[in-house]
Amino acid sequence: MRLDALCLENFRNYALQRIDFDPVCSVICGENAQGKTNLLEAMVCLSCGRSHRTRSERELIRFGEEGYRLEASIHTRDRDFLSRIEAGYGRKKRITINKAPARTAAELSQILNTVFFCPEDLQLIRDGPAARRRFLDISLCQLRPRYAAALAEYQRLHEHKTRILRDCGERPDLVATLPDFNLRMAETGAVLIHYRARFAGLLASYAATAHSECSGGREELTLAYQTVKTVTDPLGGHQQLVGQLLAHQEEHCYAELSSRQCLSGPHKDDLEVQLDGRCARSYASQGQTRTAALSLKLAAREIHREIMGEYPILLLDDVLSELDPRRQEYVLNRLGSGQVFITCCEEDRLHSLLKGTVYRVDGGAVTAG
Ligand code: ATP
Ligand code: MG
Numbered sequence: 001m002r003l004d005a006l007c008l009e010n011f012r013n014y015a016l017q018r019i020d021f022d023p024v025c026s027v028i029c030g031e032n033a034q035g036k037t038n039l040l041e042a043m044v045c046l047s048c049g050r051s052h053r054t055r056s057e058r059e060l061i062r063f064g065e066e067g068y069r070l071e072a073s074i075h076t077r078d079r080d081f082l083s084r085i086e087a088g089y090g091r092k093k094r095i096t097i098n099k100a101p102a103r104t105a106a107e108l109s110q111i112l113n114t115v116f117f118c119p120e121d122l123q124l125i126r127d128g129p130a131a132r133r134r135f136l137d138i139s140l141c142q143l144r145p146r147y148a149a150a151l152a153e154y155q156r157l158h159e160h161k162t163r164i165l166r167d168c169g170e171r172p173d174l175v176a177t178l179p180d181f182n183l184r185m186a187e188t189g190a191v192l193i194h195y196r197a198r199f200a201g202l203l204a205s206y207a208a209t210a211h212s213e214c215s216g217g218r219e220e221l222t223l224a225y226q227t228v229k230t231v232t233d234p235l236g237g238h239q240q241l242v243g244q245l246l247a248h249q250e251e252h253c254y255a256e257l258s259s260r261q262c263l264s265g266p267h268k269d270d271l272e273v274q275l276d277g278r279c280a281r282s283y284a285s286q287g288q289t290r291t292a293a294l295s296l297k298l299a300a301r302e303i304h305r306e307i308m309g310e311y312p313i314l315l316l317d318d319v320l321s322e323l324d325p326r327r328q329e330y331v332l333n334r335l336g337s338g339q340v341f342i343t344c345c346e347e348d349r350l351h352s353l354l355k356g357t358v359y360r361v362d363g364g365a366v367t368a369g
Contacts, residue, residue, distance in 0.1 A: 003112065004073040008070055025339070025341075025356030026341045026359055029344055029345070030360060039343075040116065043072070047312075057088065066088050069085065069086045070086075081097060115298075115300055115304065125281060126289060133270070135296065136271060182246065182249045185249075186246045187242055189228075193266050194234070194235070204222065221280075225270075230245070230248040231245070252264040273292060287324060305338070313340070314338060314339070316331070
């Protein structure tokens, strides 16, 4: 998969800009606040229809303008595609692929996929389980439509059950509806656990390799998928999983009624990250945290290639700061396979870059070379 060219019109601080990219590695250099992250944001929008930074379309429109347009020339599965987004200008947002209207934004991700790493991704290591569950969910939804459907169903059931638990004090008759919710949540929960466990297994092995190589063999990263306590084998059969989830719900039935919260189920799953046998969240240094978070993203990229047969494009925003020269060298030299976009502030860090084109960004204008 390759992003050959990008055209931005009134997007963030870009007025009108067309850029032809390097097929292997594009290094995007510039001072602070010139438009480096905005450029990667445009690529994210073209891969899934929305920004990673904001839900507001208004924010994406260049100050003083009425709308924006984005257009990408993409090569994938031996064919060329043109994906296009137009928003604002007093009309409904329009997405087209090769000039044909797309029904949903999800159609964009059949053409362009991105794995994006930015400084906020350090939360993957530092924050609580929700950040890591989100990472699992986003990665799996891209790869497995059945997972995306099960997740949407599970979230719907979870919200409904939470409302029932909240209201059943005033309306005791609602308690009678809980067994049905529990059964359906166990059925869909078992699907989530199955996919998450398999993904976590692959992730563990790819991320361990990436982290070990990046740290020059000095650190060992281990990942462990943690789910509902009664589950003895997350890779076990469906019926076994359902039975074990129901058993856990039963054990927590009174606790759920008294706390009025949904306590049992894979909505509490975690992916435990350890460095040299110690919890990374509590003990990792800044550089180690960055290396570990990056290793998770690089692993997700490998899994994407394994399942879909092509590398997604890799977007690395400000990845080099806080890394020592050895780790920077690894990041730059590992850019060998698949297309990579990397932003940075200081050009002198790039002495070890083997191949690629440098693009300078200055006030929303990009020049190559
Ligand atoms: P840094 O090195 O600090 O990360 P950057 O080059 O990544 O900088 P961007 O995040 O791309 O910077 O932002 C560049 C500029 O775009 C900022 O000054 C920001 O205020 C401006 N900007 C953001 N949204 C809009 C918009 N809708 N219209 C015009 N300018 C905008
Ligand atoms: Mg930036």
